[in-house]
Amino acid sequence: MRSVGWREFVITRLIRAAGYSSILFVGMIFIFLLREGAPAVVEIPFDTLFSERWYPIEDYFGILPLIGGSILVTIGAAVVAVPIGLATAIFIAEVAPRWLREILKPFVELLGGLPSVLLGFLGILVMAPLIRTTLNIPTGLTAFTGSLLLGGIAIPTIVSVAEDALDAVPRTYRDAALAMGATEWQTIWRVTLPAARSGVLTAIMLGIGRALGETMTVMMVTGNAPVLPLSPMALFEPARTMTATIAAEMGEVANGSVHYHSLFLIGIVLFLISLVINLAAASVVFRQRKRAERVLS
Amino acid sequence: MMKSRLFLVRNILRINLTLVFLLLVSCGKTTPNNGTSPSEAQTIENKGSDTMVNLALAWAEAYQPDHPEVRISVTGGGSGTGIAALINGTVDIANASRQIKQEERDLAEANGITPVEFVVAQDAIAVVVNPSNPIDRLSIQQISDIYSGKITNWREVGGENRPIVRLSRETNSGTHVYFLEEVLRQGNKDDNTLFSTNTLLMPSSEGISAEIRQNPNAIGYDGLGYVTEGMKVIAISQSAESPYVMPSAETVNNGTYPIARDLYMYTSGEPSGNILAYIEWICGSQAQAIVTDLGFVPIQP
Numbered sequence: 001m002r003s004v005g006w007r008e009f010v011i012t013r014l015i016r017a018a019g020y021s022s023i024l025f026v027g028m029i030f031i032f033l034l035r036e037g038a039p040a041v042v043e044i045p046f047d048t049l050f051s052e053r054w055y056p057i058e059d060y061f062g063i064l065p066l067i068g069g070s071i072l073v074t075i076g077a078a079v080v081a082v083p084i085g086l087a088t089a090i091f092i093a094e095v096a097p098r099w100l101r102e103i104l105k106p107f108v109e110l111l112g113g114l115p116s117v118l119l120g121f122l123g124i125l126v127m128a129p130l131i132r133t134t135l136n137i138p139t140g141l142t143a144f145t146g147s148l149l150l151g152g153i154a155i156p157t158i159v160s161v162a163e164d165a166l167d168a169v170p171r172t173y174r175d176a177a178l179a180m181g182a183t184e185w186q187t188i189w190r191v192t193l194p195a196a197r198s199g200v201l202t203a204i205m206l207g208i209g210r211a212l213g214e215t216m217t218v219m220m221v222t223g224n225a226p227v228l229p230l231s232p233m234a235l236f237e238p239a240r241t242m243t244a245t246i247a248a249e250m251g252e253v254a255n256g257s258v259h260y261h262s263l264f265l266i267g268i269v270l271f272l273i274s275l276v277i278n279l280a281a282a283s284v285v286f287r288q289r290k291r292a293e294r295v296l297s
Numbered sequence: 298m299m300k301s302r303l304f305l306v307r308n309i310l311r312i313n314l315t316l317v318f319l320l321l322v323s324c325g326k327t328t329p330n331n332g333t334s335p336s337e338a339q340t341i342e343n344k345g346s347d348t349m350v351n352l353a354l355a356w357a358e359a360y361q362p363d364h365p366e367v368r369i370s371v372t373g374g375g376s377g378t379g380i381a382a383l384i385n386g387t388v389d390i391a392n393a394s395r396q397i398k399q400e401e402r403d404l405a406e407a408n409g410i411t412p413v414e415f416v417v418a419q420d421a422i423a424v425v426v427n428p429s430n431p432i433d434r435l436s437i438q439q440i441s442d443i444y445s446g447k448i449t450n451w452r453e454v455g456g457e458n459r460p461i462v463r464l465s466r467e468t469n470s471g472t473h474v475y476f477l478e479e480v481l482r483q484g485n486k487d488d489n490t491l492f493s494t495n496t497l498l499m500p501s502s503e504g505i506s507a508e509i510r511q512n513p514n515a516i517g518y519d520g521l522g523y524v525t526e527g528m529k530v531i532a533i534s535q536s537a538e539s540p541y542v543m544p545s546a547e548t549v550n551n552g553t554y555p556i557a558r559d560l561y562m563y564t565s566g567e568p569s570g571n572i573l574a575y576i577e578w579i580c581g582s583q584a585q586a587i588v589t590d591l592g593f594v595p596i597q598p
Binding site: 006052053055056057058060065072125128132137138140141219223224225226227237238248255 | 375404460515570
């Protein structure tokens with residue numbers, strides 16, 4: 001009896017430590033980023049940092065075009081991935097017969113495991129020429145091409161997580177709705193989807209996070225030209241994302257140089273953007289839950 | 298503790314090998330020392346310029362069979378990457394398609410490393426377009442204006458009414474820096490001309506050639522050794538009056554092709570032993586024949 005108590009004590013502590021470790025790791029990563037990136041704020045004058053030109057070998061450290069490029073490509077990817085991803089998840093969870101579902105789900109997950117460099121090859125050799133000729137634009141290496149491929153990368157994440165969330169909605173909800181005379185579509189749209197809202201939102205956020213952080217594909221297909229996107233038409237022009245900049249330039253910089261610090265500063269910005277996305281998602285999820293609780297009580 | 302001991306062992310090994318080499322030299326022989334067992338092989342780390350990576354690999358492959366006393370490991374990454382590795386003391390030989398910058402030299406000396414320079418080959422920079430583009434000649438001034446964004450349509454240089462898509466290597470490429478200094482700024486140090494912001498920065502030579510092959514709007518540049526089928530090389534003139542010249546070993550050696558550069562290897566300190574032997578071999582006729590085979594230009598003996 002005593003030995004069980006002792007074991008219990010150790011196991012509880014271990015599990016708690018594992019739980020806290022993710023906070024610890026995020027904290028340590030942030031401290032590391034700050035330590036390496038913060039000097040850039042001192043070394044680079046403010047007006048240079050917020051200028052429109054990124055050309056680090058001649059000391060132009062304007063990060064706005066890079067932030068703009070990342071946001072542009074990510075929004076494009078979300079516009080592609082969210083409707084398709086949700087529709088696929090709904091189809092797999094609610095509409096498809098069981099045998100089809102058994103086939104579709106593994107295939108979607110397999111798609112999620114495709115190495116992004118392969119998609120980059122696909123983009124550079126097949127999609128870029130196709131996009132250039134069909135849209136009649138100067139080059140196919142554009143933010144749009146990146147968005148399409150990133151959308152493709154985000155879809156499996158969204159489908160997989162959203163489908164799990166929909167699947168977790170109790171059967172009784174659907175039965176009740178159908179018994180009330182709702183059509184299948186009304187059941188999906190008004191009952192199942194709202195009930196799975198928090199999981200579906202998590203799916204979307206994970207998908208967007210995947211798109212924001214993706215590096216190899218965007219580096220291969222977006223053309224990497226650091227132009228500040230000022231209108232939606234910039235989607236059909238080349239763009240340079242933060243991730244591609246870090247990946248392309250990190251190998252070259254001398255440790256401790258201004259350029260090195262500026263790349264870490266970009267890392268901090270990237271970190272903060274994903275933090276904001278996650279916080280926004282969390283706040284929406286919590287608000288929804290409160291309302292649902294109110295309705296139930 | 299462990300690390301320092303390893304270091305010591307490596308140093309002793311190196312000194313031994315140097316002694317062996319010195320003995321060989323004193324005998325006036327440069328025949329390879331086949332007596333060394335593979336376990337004593339010294340690894341020569343060779344890293345840097347992507348332009349030179351195929352050349353460096355071909356050299357290493359040709360050198361290796363006759364010289365079991367060394368193992369040469371070749372990696373690319375860009376000239377800046379190679380020099381950074383030399384500064385950090387992680388490579389024996391850095392390949393660079395540009396000369397080392399003064400600030401890099403200062404950083405290296407701060408780390409107790411004196412980079413020593415060797416010119417090992419020459420390379421012509423070819424300006425390329427899609428084969429369907431009717432343009433076949435440009436002056437340096439026109440290329441500079443195209444890349445700086447002053448000329449945006451092929452019509453302005455006598456071509457079709459098409460927008461110009463500018464392709465360049467990434468900023469860590471020695472080719473990029475050379476092109477900026479010698480073509481955009483035409484060698485003028487006070488010139489602050491920059492690449493137009495909408496210049497596409499491609500992470501690899503393959504990225505440039507893929508886009509050139511399929512896009513009639515595109516213009517790009519890369520080492521002559523990287524020009525493949527499906528790309529059209531442009532003849533270039535120094536000024537509007539001088540003749541237009543196509544890049545080749547001949548035009549580079551007689552100095553008529555205006556954008557050619559030296560390719561370098563840097564060692565940390567005066568090389569000795571196996572590294573010296575390797576560099577001497579590279580400057581010799583066998584290695585320079587490989588230079589020609591790969592589309593680069595051999596150094597004049």
